[in-house]
Amino acid sequence: MKKQNKFFKDLQKAFNTGVSFMLPSVVVGGIFLAVALATGKATDAGMEITSPFMQNLNDLGAAGFAMMIPLLSGYIANSLAGKPGLVPGMILGFVANNPIGEGQIKTGFLGAMIMGVAAGYFVRWCKTWKVPSTIRTIMPILIVPVVTTFVLGMFYIYIIAVPIGAAMDWLVQVLGQMQGGSALILGLILGAMTAIDMGGPINKTATAFTLALMAEGVYGPNGAHRIACAIPPLAMAISTFVDRKKYTPEDKDLGISAFFMSLIGITEGAIPFAAKDIKRVLPAIIIGSAVGGAMGMATGVEALVPHGGFIILPVVNGKLWYALSIIVGAVISAAILHFTKPSLVDETVKEKKEETNEQIEIAK
Incomplete structure (x- = not known):
C-alpha cells in the first residue's frame, strides 16, 4: 500500500513538473497564434493569413506549440529520473506527438505522457546497472539516453502504434456507417472524440472524417467538430475564473491564454489542465464537448471551413x-469541474492526512 501511494505521488509530482515547464511554451504559442489568426480571413482551406509579418508571428506560435508536448x-521523465531522463523523454514525446511508422500514427499528449513516464522509470533502472567506473562517467550522456531512446522508441513504433492505427481505421469505418443515421448521436460521438485526446489520434480521426465529408459538400459534421474544438479551452478559462480557489496563480494565468485559444478553436489550450488533473478534467471536457457537438448537429449548424472557434462565425x-x-458545452464542463474538483486547501489537507496515516502505520 505504501509503495502504491508513493508510486502515484511520484506520478502526480512528475505530471505537475512537466506542466510547469510546458506552460511558457503554451502561453507563447497560444497568444502568437491567436493574434496572427485574428487578422486572417476564412477560406475553403481554413484561416488564411495574408500579412507576411503576421505569418511570421503565426510560425513563431506554431513553434511554441510544437515544443509543448516534448517539454x-x-x-515528466526528468522528475522521475533526474537529468539523464530529460532528453529521452523529450525525444519520445516528440515522436508520440508526430506521425511515425508505416501507418503514420501519432498518439498526442496522452501518448507523450505515457512515454515520459516510461522513459523516467527506464532511466531509473539503467542507473542501477553495475558498470566499471570508466564507463559510469559516460552513462548519463551517452549510454543511458541512447539505449532508452532506442528501446522505448522501437517499442512505441512497433508495439504501441500498430494497434492504435488499426483502431483508428476501425473508427473511421464506424463513423462512415453512422453518416445518414441519427444526427444527434453522430454529433455526440464527434464532440467526445474531439476532446478525448486533444490533437491525438482520436481527435485527428474526427478531423479526417469531417474533411472527407466536406469534399462531398456535407458540412454538418464539420460544424459539430469545430464547435467541440473550442469547448475544452473555453471551459477551462471559465473554470479558472469562476472557481479561483481551485487553481494556482499559474493556472489562472493559463486560463486567460486558454480563453484566447478557444476563440480560434485550439483544443490544445486545455492540455496543461488535463495533464495535471486528468481524472477530473478529461471527463468534464469530454461530456461538455459531446453535448456541444450534439447540439450543433441537431440544430443543423454547418461550418464551411476546416477551422474552429468563434473566429469562423x-x-x-x-x-x-x-x-x-x-457556450453551453463549455458551461457544462465548467459546472462538472465546479462539483468534482476540490479547492487547493481541501487537497492540501487530504495530503497531510494521508502523510499522517502513513507515519502512524510506520510507527506501529
Whole structure:
C-alpha cells in the first residue's frame, strides 16, 4: 500500500513538473497564434493569413506549440529520473506527438505522457546497472539516453502504434456507417472524440472524417467538430475564473491564454489542465464537448471551413446555434469541474492526512 501511494505521488509530482515547464511554451504559442489568426480571413482551406509579418508571428506560435508536448514528456521523465531522463523523454514525446511508422500514427499528449513516464522509470533502472567506473562517467550522456531512446522508441513504433492505427481505421469505418443515421448521436460521438485526446489520434480521426465529408459538400459534421474544438479551452478559462480557489496563480494565468485559444478553436489550450488533473478534467471536457457537438448537429449548424472557434462565425450556417453550442458545452464542463474538483486547501489537507496515516502505520 505504501509503495502504491508513493508510486502515484511520484506520478502526480512528475505530471505537475512537466506542466510547469510546458506552460511558457503554451502561453507563447497560444497568444502568437491567436493574434496572427485574428487578422486572417476564412477560406475553403481554413484561416488564411495574408500579412507576411503576421505569418511570421503565426510560425513563431506554431513553434511554441510544437515544443509543448516534448517539454511535457521530457520534464515528466526528468522528475522521475533526474537529468539523464530529460532528453529521452523529450525525444519520445516528440515522436508520440508526430506521425511515425508505416501507418503514420501519432498518439498526442496522452501518448507523450505515457512515454515520459516510461522513459523516467527506464532511466531509473539503467542507473542501477553495475558498470566499471570508466564507463559510469559516460552513462548519463551517452549510454543511458541512447539505449532508452532506442528501446522505448522501437517499442512505441512497433508495439504501441500498430494497434492504435488499426483502431483508428476501425473508427473511421464506424463513423462512415453512422453518416445518414441519427444526427444527434453522430454529433455526440464527434464532440467526445474531439476532446478525448486533444490533437491525438482520436481527435485527428474526427478531423479526417469531417474533411472527407466536406469534399462531398456535407458540412454538418464539420460544424459539430469545430464547435467541440473550442469547448475544452473555453471551459477551462471559465473554470479558472469562476472557481479561483481551485487553481494556482499559474493556472489562472493559463486560463486567460486558454480563453484566447478557444476563440480560434485550439483544443490544445486545455492540455496543461488535463495533464495535471486528468481524472477530473478529461471527463468534464469530454461530456461538455459531446453535448456541444450534439447540439450543433441537431440544430443543423454547418461550418464551411476546416477551422474552429468563434473566429469562423462569418462562414458558419446557423451562427446563433454555433455560438450557443460552444457556450453551453463549455458551461457544462465548467459546472462538472465546479462539483468534482476540490479547492487547493481541501487537497492540501487530504495530503497531510494521508502523510499522517502513513507515519502512524510506520510507527506501529
